[in-house]
Every structure is written in C-alpha cells, then in structure tokens.
Amino acid sequence: MKRYDQVAQTLTQRIEQGQYRVGDRLPSVRTLCAELGVSVSTVQEAYRRLEEAGLAEARPRSGYYVLPRPTPSLLPKVSRPAQRPLDVSQWDQVLELVARSPDEDRLLMLGRGIPDLAAASLRPLQRQLGTLHRHVAAHGLNYDSLQGSLALRRQVVRLAAKSGCLLHPDDVLITTGCQEALSLALRTLTEPGDVVAVDSPSFYGTMQILKAQKLKALEIPTDPRTGISLEALELALEQWPIKAIQITPTCNNPLGYTMPEARKHALVALAQRFDVAIVEDDIYGDLSFEAPRPRTLKSFDDDGRVLLCSAFSKTLVPGLRVGWMAPGRYRDQALHMKYVSTGASATLPQLAVAEFVQHGHYERHLREMLRQYRRHRDIMIDWVTRYFPAGTGVSFPQGGFLLWLELPGDIDCVRLKEQLASEGLHITPGSLFSASGKFRHCLRLNYAAAMTPTVEAGIKRVGEAVAALLEQEQPA
Amino acid sequence: MKRYDQVAQTLTQRIEQGQYRVGDRLPSVRTLCAELGVSVSTVQEAYRRLEEAGLAEARPRSGYYVLPRPTPSLLPKVSRPAQRPLDVSQWDQVLELVARSPDEDRLLMLGRGIPDLAAASLRPLQRQLGTLHRHVAAHGLNYDSLQGSLALRRQVVRLAAKSGCLLHPDDVLITTGCQEALSLALRTLTEPGDVVAVDSPSFYGTMQILKAQKLKALEIPTDPRTGISLEALELALEQWPIKAIQITPTCNNPLGYTMPEARKHALVALAQRFDVAIVEDDIYGDLSFEAPRPRTLKSFDDDGRVLLCSAFSKTLVPGLRVGWMAPGRYRDQALHMKYVSTGASATLPQLAVAEFVQHGHYERHLREMLRQYRRHRDIMIDWVTRYFPAGTGVSFPQGGFLLWLELPGDIDCVRLKEQLASEGLHITPGSLFSASGKFRHCLRLNYAAAMTPTVEAGIKRVGEAVAALLEQEQPA
Ligand SMILES: Cc1ncc(COP(=O)(O)O)c(C=O)c1O
Ligand SMILES: Cc1ncc(COP(=O)(O)O)c(C=O)c1O
Numbered sequence: 024m025k026r027y028d029q030v031a032q033t034l035t036q037r038i039e040q041g042q043y044r045v046g047d048r049l050p051s052v053r054t055l056c057a058e059l060g061v062s063v064s065t066v067q068e069a070y071r072r073l074e075e076a077g078l079a080e081a082r083p084r085s086g087y088y089v090l091p092r093p094t095p096s097l098l099p100k101v102s103r104p105a106q107r108p109l110d111v112s113q114w115d116q117v118l119e120l121v122a123r124s125p126d127e128d129r130l131l132m133l134g135r136g137i138p139d140l141a142a143a144s145l146r147p148l149q150r151q152l153g154t155l156h157r158h159v160a161a162h163g164l165n166y167d168s169l170q171g172s173l174a175l176r177r178q179v180v181r182l183a184a185k186s187g188c189l190l191h192p193d194d195v196l197i198t199t200g201c202q203e204a205l206s207l208a209l210r211t212l213t214e215p216g217d218v219v220a221v222d223s224p225s226f227y228g229t230m231q232i233l234k235a236q237k238l239k240a241l242e243i244p245t246d247p248r249t250g251i252s253l254e255a256l257e258l259a260l261e262q263w264p265i266k267a268i269q270i271t272p273t274c275n276n277p278l279g280y281t282m283p284e285a286r287k288h289a290l291v292a293l294a295q296r297f298d299v300a301i302v303e304d305d306i307y308g309d310l311s312f313e314a315p316r317p318r319t320l321k322s323f324d325d326d327g328r329v330l331l332c333s334a335f336s337k338t339l340v341p342g343l344r345v346g347w348m349a350p351g352r353y354r355d356q357a358l359h360m361k362y363v364s365t366g367a368s369a370t371l372p373q374l375a376v377a378e379f380v381q382h383g384h385y386e387r388h389l390r391e392m393l394r395q396y397r398r399h400r401d402i403m404i405d406w407v408t409r410y411f412p413a414g415t416g417v418s419f420p421q422g423g424f425l426l427w428l429e430l431p432g433d434i435d436c437v438r439l440k441e442q443l444a445s446e447g448l449h450i451t452p453g454s455l456f457s458a459s460g461k462f463r464h465c466l467r468l469n470y471a472a473a474m475t476p477t478v479e480a481g482i483k484r485v486g487e488a489v490a491a492l493l494e495q496e497q498p499a
Numbered sequence: 500m501k502r503y504d505q506v507a508q509t510l511t512q513r514i515e516q517g518q519y520r521v522g523d524r525l526p527s528v529r530t531l532c533a534e535l536g537v538s539v540s541t542v543q544e545a546y547r548r549l550e551e552a553g554l555a556e557a558r559p560r561s562g563y564y565v566l567p568r569p570t571p572s573l574l575p576k577v578s579r580p581a582q583r584p585l586d587v588s589q590w591d592q593v594l595e596l597v598a599r600s601p602d603e604d605r606l607l608m609l610g611r612g613i614p615d616l617a618a619a620s621l622r623p624l625q626r627q628l629g630t631l632h633r634h635v636a637a638h639g640l641n642y643d644s645l646q647g648s649l650a651l652r653r654q655v656v657r658l659a660a661k662s663g664c665l666l667h668p669d670d671v672l673i674t675t676g677c678q679e680a681l682s683l684a685l686r687t688l689t690e691p692g693d694v695v696a697v698d699s700p701s702f703y704g705t706m707q708i709l710k711a712q713k714l715k716a717l718e719i720p721t722d723p724r725t726g727i728s729l730e731a732l733e734l735a736l737e738q739w740p741i742k743a744i745q746i747t748p749t750c751n752n753p754l755g756y757t758m759p760e761a762r763k764h765a766l767v768a769l770a771q772r773f774d775v776a777i778v779e780d781d782i783y784g785d786l787s788f789e790a791p792r793p794r795t796l797k798s799f800d801d802d803g804r805v806l807l808c809s810a811f812s813k814t815l816v817p818g819l820r821v822g823w824m825a826p827g828r829y830r831d832q833a834l835h836m837k838y839v840s841t842g843a844s845a846t847l848p849q850l851a852v853a854e855f856v857q858h859g860h861y862e863r864h865l866r867e868m869l870r871q872y873r874r875h876r877d878i879m880i881d882w883v884t885r886y887f888p889a890g891t892g893v894s895f896p897q898g899g900f901l902l903w904l905e906l907p908g909d910i911d912c913v914r915l916k917e918q919l920a921s922e923g924l925h926i927t928p929g930s931l932f933s934a935s936g937k938f939r940h941c942l943r944l945n946y947a948a949a950m951t952p953t954v955e956a957g958i959k960r961v962g963e964a965v966a967a968l969l970e971q972e973q974p975a
Contacts, residue, residue, distance in 0.1 A: 114835060117838070118645070118834070118835075118838070121642070121644070121645045121838060121842065121843065122644055122645050122646065123644055124643070124644035124648075124649065125638045125641040125642065125643070125644075126638040137641060137642065140640045140641055145640075149640075152628075152847065153629050153630065154629065162601045162602040162818075163818060164616045164621075164625075164816035164817070164818045164819070165601040165613060165616055165816070165817060165818050166597070166601065166613065166817045166818060167600070167601070167818065168597070168598055168599055168600035168601075169594070169597045169598050170598065172600075173600065199675050199820075199841040199844075199845070200841055200842050202838075202839070202840070202841055202842040203840065203841045203842075206839055206840055206841070210711075214691070215690070215691065228838075228839070228842065231835070231838060231839050232839040234835075234839075235686075235835055235836055235839040236839075340640035340641070341640070341641060341642045342638075342639060342640045342641050342642060342643065342845060342846035342847065343640070343845055343846075343847070344675070344841065344842070344843075344844065344845040358594070359590060359594075359707070359710075359711055360711055362593070362594070362597060362678075362704075362707060363678070363682055363704070363707050363708040363710075363711040363712075364678070364679065364682055364840060364841070365674075365675040365676055365678055365679045365682070365820065365840070365841060366597065366676050366678040366679075366704065366820070367597065367820075368675075368820065369675070369818060369819055369820040369845050369848060370818035370819075371628065371818065371819070371848075372845060372847075372848075
C-alpha cells in the first residue's frame with residue numbers, strides 16, 4: 024500500500040469512528056505532516072483520495088472539511104433489470120408529468136427535474152432577454168444558421184474544455200434542448216428494431232425516444248455509487264447485437280452518482296472493442312460538486328464514436344430550450360436529422376445564453392447553485408432520514424438536485440402518487456425510469472429550490488403516507 | 500349559363516380587351532345594374548366570380564378593382580415528374596442554403612423564404628419580447644406544458660376558424676416551427692420504405708423529411724394555377740401503396756397558387772375513398788390575397804384524417820420557431836412524437852406570439868403585409884418581364900412573397916447560382932424542390948422586403964446572366 028493510501032485510510036477510519044464529524048474542518052496539511060511524520064505531498068495526495076471518495080471537500084483558502092456520507096446500508100440496491108431487450112412502456116405516466124402546465128399547476132411539485140428558477144444569479148439572463156431583441160435588430164428574428172449561432176458554439180467549446188473535451192465550433196450543433204440532441208443522436212445511429220443498452224434506472228425521456236423509434240432497451244445493472252456495471256455491459260455486448268450505449272455517467276438522473284474516471288475510460292475502450300457508439304448525456308455534468316468538474320466519456324473518445332448531448336436546461340433554465348451536441352464522426356447525419364427535425368433552433372434564446380456565458384455570469388451562477396444544491400442535498404437527506412420509515416434507501420448525489428429513494432416493503436409509488444395528488448402533493452414514481460415499469464417502489468425528489476417549511480411539511484407527509492402503507496402491508 | 504356568369508363574362512372580356520386596366524376601379528354595383536338591366540345580387544355574384552378568378556379584388560368601402568393578370572403563355576408549365584416513387588436527394592443544395600448565418604451573410608439574398616422582418620407592424624412583438632420575461636416571472640423560464648401554452652392554443656383556434664376549421668384548444672399542439680409539425684406528422688403516419696405522394700415542385704424541407712425517414716416521394720403533376728392534379732393523384736393511389744399525401748394547397752411554396760375550393764373538397768374526398776391521411780402545410784395560408792382567406796383542406800375533413808401543419812414563421816418571424824399542428828385523429832401519437840422530438844417548445848416565444856395575436860396586432864400586421872406583398876408581387880413580375888429573356892415562365896402568386904421562374908432553353912440554375920455568388924448575389928435554384936433534382940432550369944425569387952434599387956439591380960443582373968447563358972447555348 025502506498026504511503027498516501029495509508030494516510031487516507033487513517034483519516035477515513037477517524038471519520039467513520041466519529042472522531043471528525045460531518046462539517047468539521049480536518050487537520051491542516053502541516054499538522055498532519057507533523058503528527059504522522061510524512062511529507063506535504065503525501066498528505067496532499069491523501070486528501071485528494073478522500074475527495075475522490077466523496078468523504079471530504081476542499082474549500083478555497085480554508086482547508087478540508089468532512090462531507091456527509093451515506094451509511095452504506097441505506098444506499099439503494101444495485102439494479103437487477105430484465106436480462107433481455109424490452110419494448111419501452113410507461114408513456115402514460117410520463118405524459119401525465121410533462122403535460123402539466125407550470126403556471127396552472129396548484130400541486131407542490133416534489134419530484135420534477137427543474138432547477139431553481141428564482142436564483143438571483145439568473146437575473147442577467149432575464150435582462151439580456153429583455154434587451155437583446157433591440158441590439159440584434161432583424162437578425163434576431165430571422166432563421167439562425169442550422170448549426171446554431173457561432174457566438175454560442177464558441178462558448179460551448181470553452182465550457183466543454185473543462186470536461187476534458189477539445190472541440191472546435193464546427194464540431195458543435197445547437198439543438199432545441201437536450202431532448203432534441205438525444206433524439207437526433209439515436210435516430211442517426213439506429214433503425215427500428217435495433218437494441219440500445221442503457222443504464223438502469225434511466226432518464227425517461229430517452230426511454231421514450233426508444234419507444235418512438237421502435238428500438239428495444241437493454242437495461243444494464245447499475246450501481247448507485249459507480250454507475251453502469253461494465254462487467255454486465257460486456258456480457259450484454261457479447262450476447263446481443265447492440266447498436267448504441269445510451270448513458271448519463273455524470274451526476275446521473277435519477278441516481279446522482281458520477282462514474283469514476285477509470286470506469287469511464289474503460290467504458291469507452293469497451294465501446295471501441297465492440298465497435299458501438301455511445302450517446303453520452305451530460306446535462307447535469309456542470310452541476311457536479313467536484314472541482315474541477317469530472318471528465319466526460321467524450322474526453323476519452325479518440326475515434327469520434329461518442330455523441331455528447333447536453334443543454335442549459337438544468338444549469339440555467341429549461342424554458343429557453345437551448346441544448347447542444349457534439350456528434351463526433353456522425354456530424355453530417357446529425358446535421359441532416361437536425362434540419363428535418365426543427366430546422367434551425369430559435370435565435371434569441373441562443374444569443375441570450377451566449378452573452379450570459381461570455382460575460383462570466385454562467386460560472387458565477389454555477390458557483391452559487393453548487394453551494395445551494397449541496398446544502399439542499401444534505402438537508403433533504405436529513406429530512407428523508409427523519410421522516411421516512413427505517414429501511415428507506417437513499418442515494419448520495421455527487422451533483423445536480425435530484426434524490427432517489429428506494430422504499431422498503433412493497434410500496435406502489437404510482438398509487439401513492441395518486442393518493443398524494445388529492446392532498447396537493449406531486450411525487451415522481453420510479454417506474455418512469457424503467458422500460459417495463461420496474462422501480463415502482465422508488466421515487467425521485469427534487470431539492471433545487473428553497474427548502475421551505477412547506478417543502479419540509481410535504482416531505483414529512485410523503486414519509487408518513489409511506490409508513491401508513493407499510494403498516495397496512497404487515498399481516499395483522 | 501347563369502345570369503351572373505354572363506355578367507362575369509362580359510366584365511372579363513372588357514378587362515381582357517383593355518377597356519378596364521390594371522388598377523382601375525370597376526363600375527359600381529348600381530351602375531352595372533342600370534347598364535345591364537340585372538339585379539343587385541346578380542352583379543354581386545358576378546363580382547364574386549371575378550374575385551375567385553383572380554381578376555378583381557374588393558377593397559372595403561371602395562369597390563372592385565382590376566388586378567394584374569399573368570399572360571397565360573408566360574405561366575410555368577404543368578410539371579411532369581417521374582411516375583414512380585423516388586428516393587430524395589438534393590441535401591447538399593439545401594444544406595448550403597440553411598447553413599447560412601443571416602448576420603454574417605454578405606450576399607444579396609434574392610430567393611430565401613423569409614418575410615419582411617423590418618415591418619413597423621412587428622414592433623409590438625419586439626416590445627413583448629422585451630417585457631414578457633418580467634411579467635411572467637419564473638414560469639416563463641420553466642418547461643411549458645407539452646401541448647404548448649393554452650393562451651397560444653386559444654389564439655390558434657380563433658385564427659383557424661377563419662379558414663373554416665372548428666378546433667378546440669385540445670386539438671392543437673404547439674411545435675418548434677412548421678418543420679417540426681411536418682416532421683411529427685410524417686413520423687406518426689409512416690414507416691421506413693413507405694410511399695408519400697407530394698405536389699411537384701414541393702417544399703424542400705418536407706422532401707428532406709422523407710429522405711431522413713427513408714420514405715419514397717411520389718411526385719404528382721401539378722398545375723401552376725390550380726395545384727396538384729387530382730386525376731394523376733387518383734391514378735397514383737390506384738397504382739401505389741401510398742401512406743400519406745403531403746401538400747401545400749394554399750399560397751403554395753414555390754408556385755404561389757391556391758387550389759380552388761372545389762378541388763380541395765375533391766382531394767379530401769379522394770383521400771377518404773382510398774383511406775390515406777393528408778399532411779396539409781398551411782404556413783402561407785394567412786398570407787392569401789383573397790379575403791376572406793381560402794379554406795384549408797382540414798375544413799373539409801370530417802373524419803380526422805388531415806394533419807394540419809402551420810407556423811408563424813412566414814406571417815410574423817421565423818426566428819422564434821413558433822409553429823403548431825392540428826393532428827386530428829392522430830393526436831396521441833403526434834403528442835408522443837412531440838415529446839421525444841424536443842419536449843415542450845420554448846415558453847417565452849409562445850407567450851409573445853399569444854399576446855401579439857390576442858391584442859389584434861396579428862390581424863393588423865397581416866393587413867399591412869398583404870398590401871405590401873401584393874404590390875411587391877406586381878413590381879417583381881414587372882421586373883422579371885423587363886429584365887429576363889423572352890420565354891421566361893412566371894408564376895402568379897395568390898398570396899405569400901415567393902415567385903417561381905421557369906427559364907427558357909437549358910439553363911442550369913445550380914451553376915448560375917455559383918456564378919452569381921461570386922458577384923454577391925444569391926438565388927435559390929429550382930432543383931431543391933424536386934426529389935431527384937429536376938427544375939434545374941427554374942428558380943425562386945423573394946419579394947417580401949423593400950423593393951429597393953439594389954434589389955432591382957440584382958434582378959436585372961440575374962436576368963442578364965440568364966440571357967448570356969442562353970446566347971452561349973445557341974449554335975454559332
Ligand atoms: C438526464 C436528462 N437528459 C435530458 C433531459 C432533457 O433536457 P432538455 O429539457 O434540455 O430537453 C433531462 C431533463 O429532464 C434529463 O434529466
Ligand atoms: C411550405 C413551407 N413549409 C414549412 C416551412 C418551414 O417552416 P418553419 O420555419 O416554421 O419550420 C417553410 C419554410 O421555408 C415552408 O416554406
């Protein structure tokens with residue numbers, strides 16, 4: 024065992040034994056050097072390991088702090104999906120969710136995938152929306168170029184560099200949200216009847232693309248800490264004629280994990296070996312609590328087989344529908360698909376986002392949001408721990424604003440949702456995230472916006488409802 | 500012959516003999532009653548016939564005026580496309596057109612499908628874009644409902660009533676431009692390998708959808724005054740397994756005709772007889788020079804087989820990408836396709852358009868534009884007549900802002916386009932409007948924006964270039 028690994032282990036044990044508690048400042052590098060008789064670089068490396076393991080975080084000019092950590096027994100279980108390609112169902116459930124009109128909705132939405140839209144650091148975006156149409160004159164009302172505004176593509180290139188991607192503006196295609204990017208990618212790669220491997224649980228929007236394109240989903244077992252099982256994926260690649268792998272490896276929706284870098288690298292190598300394409304959804308990637316943000320699969324891609332899809336829907340606002348993709352070697356086909364899908368994307372929203380990013384507002388907003396979302400994550404986990412029955416599995420998100428719960432017993436969250444709706448509460452059942460409606464005993468919660476007493480009361484009420492259902496389950 | 504037909508004939512002869520000239524006010528109803536000894540209602544009916552024939556127009560509180568009329572010999576010929584289903588090509592040509600960035604373009608664009616974006620009557624829209632984001636607070640930044648904003652759907656219903664369609668807001672689905680509506684419609688109706696019948700020439704955007712979906716285009720002979728040949732269509736329906744008819748029957752792009760109402764009715768009946776669906780593109784319909792505007796095919800549809808597609812891209816501005824569809828009995832499938840294609844459409848553009856329409860700005864803007872476009876049409880036809888070689892066929896648009904030219908001899912407009920680009924002029928060759936690159940001797944011109952001396956000089960230069968090519972063609 025390397026020296027720094029020993030130091031890391033010592034610190035881990037102290038944390039686990041409660042010597043250092045959540046939120047505590049860990050000893051300074053100098054103190055530890057003296058105590059353990061090791062070099063500065065060894066302690067520094069040991070702290071880096073702790074960070075990677077999600078045990079501690081560095082705060083600039085302050086030191087290392089202990090992070091809250093899920094008790095391993097409370098994590099959701101590794102998923103065990105069907106071991107064969109399936110047709111996707113669940114559209115009724117998804118439709119119910121996406122048909123809602125936000126201005127008319129009177130329910131307390133506890134589970135939608137929406138960021139905090141009331142953030143003060145978004146104000147410059149609203150200002151730009153208000154003034155742009157004057158500055159840009161007629162061309163802001165005209166068709167944009169099919170690839171999208173060059174000003175925005177330049178900013179996308181700059182941001183993508185932070186995830187290890189070296190792109191040129193010509194490699195980037197602006198889309199109408201990440202949903203369009205995913206749709207173009209899958210339509211480019213597949214024909215009806217083809218098999219696509221996905222992580223499980225998996226974002227319902229992509230699952231519904233598979234349904235619409237008459238593709239089959241092969242759901243791969245997924246670990247709530249490290250993501251898709253490479254071992255299971257490899258077996259599947261040997262067994263089935265898989266055309267593409269679709270996956271959200273960073274700040275996964277709904278599980279919140281980030282695949283460790285080595286596993287990302289191995290995944291790309293696996294795709295190369297079996298010559299399949301990867302559709303990488305990175306929509307939450309910039310919301311990673313790690314700094315610098317984790318690398319994308321795309322950053323390991325040296326032969327253009329990764330189609331990277333993203334959007335500003337979760338980092339900024341979803342209603343502008345500004346997304347993008349870097350389709351690698353599939354650029355020409357993706358461009359054709361883009362044209363027939365919606366033509367050029369809307370002009371003014373692109374220009375507003377480009378300005379926002381260019382003037383540094385994006386990075387400032389991210390900093391605010393990351394601080395907020397991390398704090399909210401810990402509060403939400405705390406509430407769930409308090410208000411939900413023992414045995415409830417809880418994810419430990421590495422970024423983003425979504426929490427995944429696995430309820431004990433045989434709770435049916437689709438029925439629970441209907442029951443709670445009559446009380447003014449809306450939850451998102453886990454079954455949306457499965458091709459065949461599995462994960463009915465799971466649900467997704469959102470902790471993006473203000474954690475008000477109303478939200479707390481809502482969470483408490485959901486927990487009580489779950490407990491009541493559990494009790495009914497017990498044989499009398 | 501009915502009495503009013505006789506009166507209409509008399510008036511037609513007088514116009515043709517030059518007794519009444521273009522722009523002249525025709526005799527008042529009372530004067531004609533006295534002169535011809537017929538009833539008021541007979542004269543009124545006769546004038547209605549003249550209007551329908553495109554010979555005269557009514558101006559409110561003023562009377563009837565003689566309209567300019569194409570010399571029949573100058574009209575483009577009825578198209579004679581291939582008589583079998585074809586794969587669509589021409590993507591390179593289309594890409595070249597749609598990849599252009601309007602803000603960087605230094606060419607004088609003489610042929611793109613763009614309305615006048617400098618119109619004063621558009622200003623309220625810009626104002627709304629500037630202020631809306633404040634009024635609507637966070638929900639303007641949020642996902643809209645999948646069907647689209649109810650406020651906008653209500654306005655669409657109101658406008659659609661003017662084309663004879665009785666819709667309910669639930670029948671309407673807001674899309675990201677008409678392109679998305681067409682794409683959803685065709686993806687809903689067909690599977691790869693299916694045959695779709697289209698008018699010919701036909702809008703290249705739809706043709707490229709056929710290509711992307713691996714559909715085959717069966718181009719039907721089309722008359723530049725009355726539209727798709729019902730006789731040829733009927734034969735085709737007997738001979739081929741046609742899954743859908745895709746057609747732009749009102750203010751056709753590129754030919755400018757409006758199918759007479761009786762033929763529209765007959766087309767819907769034909770589709771019923773052969774049990775095929777119709778994808779009706781009405782994007783230019785509200786720009787018809789007739790008042791009230793012509794009926795849609797959809798208005799004759801009593802069993803939900805017409806999927807009506809439209810957008811505010813030509814009547815207002817294209818860059819907001821606000822379109823809509825009324826998918827009839829295919830609503831559920833279209834909604835699913837919409838979700839997987841782009842999710843909900845952008846929120847603020849929908850709200851801006853809804854307000855614009857609701858406050859009466861839309862109808863005011865249309866009135867202005869119709870006056871302008873009709874005037875510009877006559878000017879453009881005049882320029883073409885003056886500056887192009889004899890034998891040039893010219894369409895006579897019944898609405899919209901696009902003119903179609905059929906050049907004499909064997910002119911290749913794709914090469915002509917390249918030659919003119921080096922002189923700073925951009926034209927749109929006819930070959931984009933054919934599955935297999937026919938109509939290379941045709942080109943499309945745009946007369947939407949100000950008819951400045953620069954535009955006139957551009958048109959003159961195109962005419963000269965055509966004449967020079969014609970001369971080269973002559974055997975020495
Ligand atoms: C993982 C993931 N991908 C894609 C999307 C769709 O993003 P957009 O709203 O930009 O289309 C979502 C939104 O819910 C998501 O969670
Ligand atoms: C006939 C026709 N249909 C559809 C479209 C596409 O419209 P939109 O820009 O709303 O997608 C156009 C635009 O060129 C068109 O001319």
